Amino acid sequence: MNAIMVPAVEVAALKDTTLLNMGIFALFVAVTMVIVFRASRNNKTAADYYAAGRSFTGSQNGTAIAGDYLSAASFLGITGAIAINGYDGFLYSIGFLVAWLVALLLVAELLRNTGKFTMADVLSFRLRQRPVRIAAALSTLAVCFFYLLAQMAGAGSLISLLLGISDWGGQALVIIVVGALMIMYVLIGGMKGTTWVQIIKAILLIAGAAVMTAMVLAIYGFNLSNLLGSAAEAANNPNVLNPGLQYGKTETSKLDFMSLGLALVLGTAALPHVLMRFYTVPTAKEARKSVVWAIWLIGLFYLFTLVLGYGAAALVGAETIKSAPGGVNSAAPLLAFHLGGPLLLGFISAVAFATILAVVAGLTITAAASFAHDIYANVISKGKADAGTEVKVARRTVVVIGVLAILGGIFANGQNVAFLVALAFAVAASANLPTIVYSLFWKKFTTQGAVWSMYGGLAAAILLITFSPVVSGAKTSMIPGANFAFFPLSNPGIVSIPLAFFLGWLGTVLDKRREDPAKQAEMEVRSLTGIGAEKAVNH
Amino acid sequence: MGNEAQPQDATASVDFQEVQQTERFRTLRKRHRSFVFPMAVIFLLWYFAYVLLADYAVAFMSTKVWGNINIGLILGLLQFVTTFGITAWYVSYSNRKLDPIAAEIRNEIEGHEFDKGGNVIRGGAK
Numbered sequence: 227m228n229a230i231m232v233p234a235v236e237v238a239a240l241k242d243t244t245l246l247n248m249g250i251f252a253l254f255v256a257v258t259m260v261i262v263f264r265a266s267r268n269n270k271t272a273a274d275y276y277a278a279g280r281s282f283t284g285s286q287n288g289t290a291i292a293g294d295y296l297s298a299a300s301f302l303g304i305t306g307a308i309a310i311n312g313y314d315g316f317l318y319s320i321g322f323l324v325a326w327l328v329a330l331l332l333v334a335e336l337l338r339n340t341g342k343f344t345m346a347d348v349l350s351f352r353l354r355q356r357p358v359r360i361a362a363a364l365s366t367l368a369v370c371f372f373y374l375l376a377q378m379a380g381a382g383s384l385i386s387l388l389l390g391i392s393d394w395g396g397q398a399l400v401i402i403v404v405g406a407l408m409i410m411y412v413l414i415g416g417m418k419g420t421t422w423v424q425i426i427k428a429i430l431l432i433a434g435a436a437v438m439t440a441m442v443l444a445i446y447g448f449n450l451s452n453l454l455g456s457a458a459e460a461a462n463n464p465n466v467l468n469p470g471l472q473y474g475k476t477e478t479s480k481l482d483f484m485s486l487g488l489a490l491v492l493g494t495a496a497l498p499h500v501l502m503r504f505y506t507v508p509t510a511k512e513a514r515k516s517v518v519w520a521i522w523l524i525g526l527f528y529l530f531t532l533v534l535g536y537g538a539a540a541l542v543g544a545e546t547i548k549s550a551p552g553g554v555n556s557a558a559p560l561l562a563f564h565l566g567g568p569l570l571l572g573f574i575s576a577v578a579f580a581t582i583l584a585v586v587a588g589l590t591i592t593a594a595a596s597f598a599h600d601i602y603a604n605v606i607s608k609g610k611a612d613a614g615t616e617v618k619v620a621r622r623t624v625v626v627i628g629v630l631a632i633l634g635g636i637f638a639n640g641q642n643v644a645f646l647v648a649l650a651f652a653v654a655a656s657a658n659l660p661t662i663v664y665s666l667f668w669k670k671f672t673t674q675g676a677v678w679s680m681y682g683g684l685a686a687a688i689l690l691i692t693f694s695p696v697v698s699g700a701k702t703s704m705i706p707g708a709n710f711a712f713f714p715l716s717n718p719g720i721v722s723i724p725l726a727f728f729l730g731w732l733g734t735v736l737d738k739r740r741e742d743p744a745k746q747a748e749m750e751v752r753s754l755t756g757i758g759a760e761k762a763v764n765h
Numbered sequence: 766m767g768n769e770a771q772p773q774d775a776t777a778s779v780d781f782q783e784v785q786q787t788e789r790f791r792t793l794r795k796r797h798r799s800f801v802f803p804m805a806v807i808f809l810l811w812y813f814a815y816v817l818l819a820d821y822a823v824a825f826m827s828t829k830v831w832g833n834i835n836i837g838l839i840l841g842l843l844q845f846v847t848t849f850g851i852t853a854w855y856v857s858y859s860n861r862k863l864d865p866i867a868a869e870i871r872n873e874i875e876g877h878e879f880d881k882g883g884n885v886i887r888g889g890a891k
Binding site for chain 1: 781784785790794800801808813815816820826827835841844849856859867870871
């Protein structure tokens with residue numbers, strides 16, 4: 227197998243399949259639109275709009291969670307990272323997977339039992355409503371914004387690769403189309419429509435990856451060792467099989483990797499759009515089933531990406547991948563073309579688009595729900611707004627967020643997608659996780675502790691990022707010309723997460739006010755028994 | 766606007782502090798915490814041990830075991846195995862030890878055994 231021979235032809239062939247790619251993608255949009263319209267018929271109440279009437283089963287919701295979680299960064303990013311950096315790319319997927327145990331053991335069921343629509347419902351349950359709700363809503367919006375920006379920026383670079391549109395105006399146009407489609411899904415279908423889009427996408431993505439994995443393994447006689455050997459040979463570097471190729475260069479980069487590892491494993495259970503998915507099932511038991519399904523599907527998928535990444539390294543070659551439009555992100559599509567020609571490439575490309583669409587829709591409805599339910603209904607109108615008005619506000623917010631995402635996507639086009647996603651994880655782990663854990667498990671936790679921890683974590687994460695090499699001071703920075711980077715790590719987690727936990731504790735022990743013990747008792751009893759939890763909506 | 770207008774639930778009259786003090790609830794809480802806390806500590810330690818090894822013990826991780834498969838890859842795949850294993854264990858533990866007792870408490874509360882005011886029958890001879 228001579229991997230160095232394949233290159234130029236394959237890259238050129240990518241553009242010839244543009245029409246096919248667009249055709250398959252149009253088919254996906256048409257099918258999902260029909261489903262979204264059908265699903266929207268029963269959208270009457272706020273519980274319908276935000277939480278799909280709490281009518282999904284655990285397995286459906288688990289599949290949707292996988293669809294939500296396996297973003298373009300997971301699929302294209304990790305496959306590409308393994309193809310180029312070998313073992314270090316694999317480390318990402320382990321962090322992303324193990325993180326689900328935090329959600330399973332500590333968060334999912336208790337959250338489902340105590341909340342209604344948003345993360346803030348749980349955090350403000352036994353603390354003072356206004357300050358905690360505002361803080362939780364702000365950090366929800368911040369996390370959603372970074373994640374959204376990452377996905378929209380990813381859409382831009384994906385387009386350059388898959389549709390052969392390389393000029394800025396053409397890419398902007400496609401970002402607008404993606405954004406407009408997403409607004410329609412969320413506006414019409416609400417959580418129900420969004421969930422179905424995610425379920426369909428997850429099935430297509432996992433099936434596509436499974437087929438490619440089987441094809442790669444078949445080439446190597448289903449012998450993983452042969453595949454690895456061939457990848458090392460093609461890379462002309464046996465170290466692709468060992469850790470350290472990307473992060474082992476200096477002491478700083480090693481520390482940076484620890485920081486990333488911390489943010490990944492603690493971030494997942496604090497991502498607002500993941501948390502909100504637990505409200506779409508009728509009971510805590512179904513929430514548990516959702517996580518179990520999600521863990522199996524996501525774990526399986528990451529095992530596939532290991533094979534796909536090394537497969538791309540062996541069959542396509544790192545040099546070809548790096549020189550293709552879209553760079554590292556093009557590993558999976560190039561491998562698809564190598565294995566199954568234009569048809570498989572078209573399918574995988576369409577799935578990648580669908581991925582962005584589905585993830586963006588999930589983020590948008592989360593941000594809109596947080597604004598309408600937490601800020602508008604509970605803070606601005608102090609709980610006096612009726613559910614109808616609240617949903618109306620949520621719908622308008624969807625349009626505003628959609629427009630912002632389109633503008634942000636056009637502006638951030640070309641930025642490093644993986645960094646933006648890792649940033650969202652770090653912000654979530656710093657701003658949200660300490661307060662979630664304390665309010666569920668620490669009896670004495672107070673409002674001041676929550677507010678200190680959330681604002682402190684949020685501010686620390688964002689400030690450290692601003693003064694890191696990610697923004698200035700290095701060749702790959704957002705502002706390469708300037709240098710105001712005094713924080714050496716590109717991921718703030720190792721500082722901001724412990725700091726937020728510390729602030730939560732400090733704020734609590736210094737707080738002179740005590741919280742209502744009756745509320746604490748109520749939250750604890752409800753969270754463990756599910757008494758009085760929101761039930762499924764019957765139509 | 767349908768069911769949103771309904772009173773939030775029928776638990777407004779429940780004295781949760783009393784429920785919190787019952788033997789049964791304390792058993793439930795103890796069973797839950799004595800599983801999830803140690804398990805969380807174990808998998809986090811195991812994960813960080815793995816990350817530290819990959820970060821600082823590259824030579825060890827690169828040791829080939831058979832063919833091109835090295836210790837790093839085996840430990841990485843073991844992370845998958847333990848994640849799946851802990852998931853399955855937790856599900857079976859919940860089904861056996863947590864769900865039945867949670868359901869009992871829920872039924873008692875819904876049967877108005879813990880209403881405020883103290884003028885209610887306290888669950889008979891139990």
